Amino acid sequence: MTERASQAISFAIHPSRDPVPAARRAELLVEPGFGQVFTDHMVTAAWTAEHGWHDAQLRPYGPFSLDPACQVFHYGQEIFEGIKAYRQAGGPIVTFRPAANAARFVGSARRMAMPELPEDAFVRAIELLVAQDRDWVPAEPGHSLYIRPFMIATYVGLGVRRPSPSYLFAVIASPAGSYFHGGPHPVSVWLADGYIRAAPGGTGAAKTGGNYAGGFVGQMQAIEHGCDQVVWLDSARRQWVEELGGMNLFFVYGSGSSARVMTPALTGSLLEGVTRDSLLTLAADLGIPADEGAISVTDWREGCAAGEITEVFACGTAAVITPVGAVKSTGGDWTIGDGAPGPVTRRLREHLLGIQFGQFPDPHGWVHKIC
Numbered sequence: 001m002t003e004r005a006s007q008a009i010s011f012a013i014h015p016s017r018d019p020v021p022a023a024r025r026a027e028l029l030v031e032p033g034f035g036q037v038f039t040d041h042m043v044t045a046a047w048t049a050e051h052g053w054h055d056a057q058l059r060p061y062g063p064f065s066l067d068p069a070c071q072v073f074h075y076g077q078e079i080f081e082g083i084k085a086y087r088q089a090g091g092p093i094v095t096f097r098p099a100a101n102a103a104r105f106v107g108s109a110r111r112m113a114m115p116e117l118p119e120d121a122f123v124r125a126i127e128l129l130v131a132q133d134r135d136w137v138p139a140e141p142g143h144s145l146y147i148r149p150f151m152i153a154t155y156v157g158l159g160v161r162r163p164s165p166s167y168l169f170a171v172i173a174s175p176a177g178s179y180f181h182g183g184p185h186p187v188s189v190w191l192a193d194g195y196i197r198a199a200p201g202g203t204g205a206a207k208t209g210g211n212y213a214g215g216f217v218g219q220m221q222a223i224e225h226g227c228d229q230v231v232w233l234d235s236a237r238r239q240w241v242e243e244l245g246g247m248n249l250f251f252v253y254g255s256g257s258s259a260r261v262m263t264p265a266l267t268g269s270l271l272e273g274v275t276r277d278s279l280l281t282l283a284a285d286l287g288i289p290a291d292e293g294a295i296s297v298t299d300w301r302e303g304c305a306a307g308e309i310t311e312v313f314a315c316g317t318a319a320v321i322t323p324v325g326a327v328k329s330t331g332g333d334w335t336i337g338d339g340a341p342g343p344v345t346r347r348l349r350e351h352l353l354g355i356q357f358g359q360f361p362d363p364h365g366w367v368h369k370i371c
């Protein structure tokens with residue numbers, strides 16, 4: 001069977017003959033954690049300089065057979081995305097702003113000298129996989145299906161003269177509970193010391209595996225200091241706050257009707273989060289002034305001490321909105337407010353999840369129905 005939906009790319013449909021039995025799937029959905037359990041199917045498509053995108057298919061989830069000399073294993077030519085599907089109460093299964101992820105995937109591909117996947121094919125691949133594996137979308141409140149599209153360089157050879165002339169695009173999906181163990185409790189963060197994540201002109205704004213590989217050493221420092229996450233600072237002065245290991249940051253100034261939020265501006269070295277962008281709009285919708293700007297470590301510490309910064313939270317597709325309760329660094333430690341989730345953090349989280357799960361109106365048309 002062949003499905004013609006994307007303008008340029010046709011997906012062949014090959015359902016699994018051996019899906020996980022319903023009873024076992026139900027067990028797996030009870031406590032799925034994050035990124036541990038995978039659904040019955042995946043989508044793949046190949047690209048070559050000669051044929052462009054071809055051989056697109058939905059097929060049973062399973063291992064790839066790849067030559068050990070494939071370029072991705074040696075030079076890390078790889079990009080990925082993260083997006084979720086939600087089971088709305090008694091009704092449809094939806095996803096959230098898939099066109100924004102499709103556009104970012106194109107941007108990452110350009111930066112990593114990889115072929116651009118047409119945005120409609122990116123969205124169609126997600127629709128096909130989620131519709132096929134709809135029974136894997138959790139019904140538990142707050143749980144979702146995390147979808148991971150990615151692309152790798154498959155050229156076999158060790159030369160580094162030019163980018164790979166062949167690629168594999170794939171989409172896999174994984175039922176997800178809370179990203180942080182134990183649910184969305186306030187996390188503690190460690191200010192990266194001695195390492196940077198990204199520099200001007202580098203790959204920081206692209207969603208490419210190397211940014212995360214290079215970040216693990218900072219994440220290990222964070223864990224050694226008893227923290228959940230690392231905060232990356234700017235490369236030149238190690239002074240300006242950029243982002244967390246896999247999430248953007250928001251700062252709340254003031255409280256009550258005078259509260260406002262600010263997130264570090266996109267300098268080219270931090271990731272343009274879809275959740276970040278949505279929250280800038282959503283905060284404004286709720287009457288909370290929202291801005292992009294610059295914040296130094298000193299501003300952060302002194303702002304908390306003076307009571308001007310009342311809340312800080314991290315945001316991303318995987319983590320949704322997660323309060324930050326405490327900061328540790330070689331220059332000193334401090335807490336944010338009383339260390340507990342603040343009212344602005346809770347309100348934004350409730351509204352974002354409310355739109356995604358269909359409990360609140362969706363004035364910007366962000367929700368994308370799949371089935």
Ligand code: COI
Pocket residue numbers: 081082083246247316317318319
């Ligand atoms: C996401 O929030 O989707 C991410 O990509 C963060 C992380 C799991 C790498």
